[in-house]
Amino acid sequence: MSDLGKEYHIAGVTVRKVQEQYLRQVAPSFLYPAATVEEIEAIEPGLAAADMDDERETLVVSIHTWLVTTPDHVILIDTGSGNDKERPRNPGFHHQSIPFLERLHHAGVEPGDVDFVINTHLHVDHSGWNTVLEHGKWVPTFKNARYVFPRAEQEYYSSTASHNDVNIPSLGVYEDSVWPIIDGGLADFIDSTGGSFLDRFTFLPTPGHSIGHMSVLVEAGGEAAIFGGDVMHHPIQVERPDLNTVFCEFADQATRSRRRILELAADNRALYFSTHFPGSSAGHVTRNGNRFRWSYA
Template sequence: MTSPQRWTFGDVSMQRVIESETPLLSPFEIFPDCTQAHLDANRDWLVPRFQNAADGLLTITIQSFLLRRNGLTILVDSCSGNDKETRARPQFRHAQWPWLDRLAEAGVRPEDIDIVLCSHLHVDHVGWNTRLDNGRWVPTFPNARYLISQREWDYWQAVGAAGLQRAGDYITDSVLPVFESGQAELVGDEHAVAASISVEPAPGHTPGQMMVRLGSGREQAILSADLMHHPLQVRYPDWSTRFCADPVQARTTRRNFFNAHAGTGRLIFPAHFPSPTGGTIERDGTDFGFKFCGEEHACFGHRHG
């Protein structure tokens, strides 16, 4: 059912297209509730795979998920993109990632993409929606429909420039052009993208964040977007990030998700977990851990606080 490079869920196949997988964020920047005591209690599994020993930064993967089903090609999220200027975080400014080359290695050209599914409208999920062409931002995928949650789009229109101060104005260069080209399609909280591929709400991180459910029956998986950013959030489900629009709702969504899927064996693919990304939610008494595909043990530590 799984391999390091490709997964199959019923009649849906999936591959990851990685933009970057490096130490990126301080745990104290992303998680307001994190203390050194928490890190020390989990050091046996954190370092070096999930946290860099030298600078303490957490490894955060920026990636897309490529889905194929009966001739239909779907891209879930489009990373941070190249050549973007108005970015607050240096790693995302004027970047030159070989992401298109990695898409080609998966056997797909930009014009082959039928649907781009935006799980939510954050800077590291919409960048390759567009590319720079003679000084203009144009859709990277000329034949695709870009599916965006109506609730999500309403939120970003309402908050305006104030909501973009932390990240920089990525809406203008990476989202608006797909509306201007007529390729954007707004969808409801629950939407059937295709047979065996559907979206469902996962609010909190953003109001309209969507998860993607693949397959049917026993052969199911969930692309959980930014419901959790790092395995530490599985150990500490009450931790929401500084980037969450509604931290309380994000916490509720995450706990409900863990309670629903822990111990079921269902594969979960968070957007930012490092290789191999996918795994299962496991329960140890009242605690949770994440067990990566092909590994014997889940990421459990000793709770602090």
């Protein structure tokens, strides 16, 4: 699997995936604790080869950034898990050393070229490259960019309300990957109602996975694309939108948000850019009544 994805041209923007890493051998019973073995087995024949490990018993999950270029701006949507972070309670992301910025360079973008960084939410695997460690201090990676955060996420993760078992994997993220941005005066905030951004983007409130999760809609010239963040983690949830992951903190809201985005993607023939689907990570949702299907593009 390439570290740089194919280019997509839609709604007046160019989109390319910049890979951080793949997580392999993810047990379906871990990611979807409410699903039975029989339910996963019923879905498995419809999953693409890229969706599962070779033995077809465990899942593959991608972590990546979407590089979006418009005629006027360079935008990153979600920034992976980052290097050198202290994550002792989440060993898979602890003290990483991944050549992500080199991959961004190969995509033709240097950190100073980035105009906006959008975090759909502030979990460990979506905001890590917001900062880098320089001389023992966390500093903004993209020094010329405005960082756009959902306000509800900032308020929640800066408070003790977020200190619960579901958020153990993201302990330390606010302190090393969010606060340095705010402290440096580079942060802008999106209110819980969402709304328009720049000339063709709209923030769509999709809470549930996290308290203030936002998806991003891009529309122009009769075309549409959706950046869904963690509304879904794997194509399994296209087939079974009722299934929440172990990381979804507000279950009922998460299910409603997922169905809303699936309906929006299918009914508008939008190209869907996922944050964790493997393969190309981009594709289309189609529907037959209340049932949805996924195909990679």
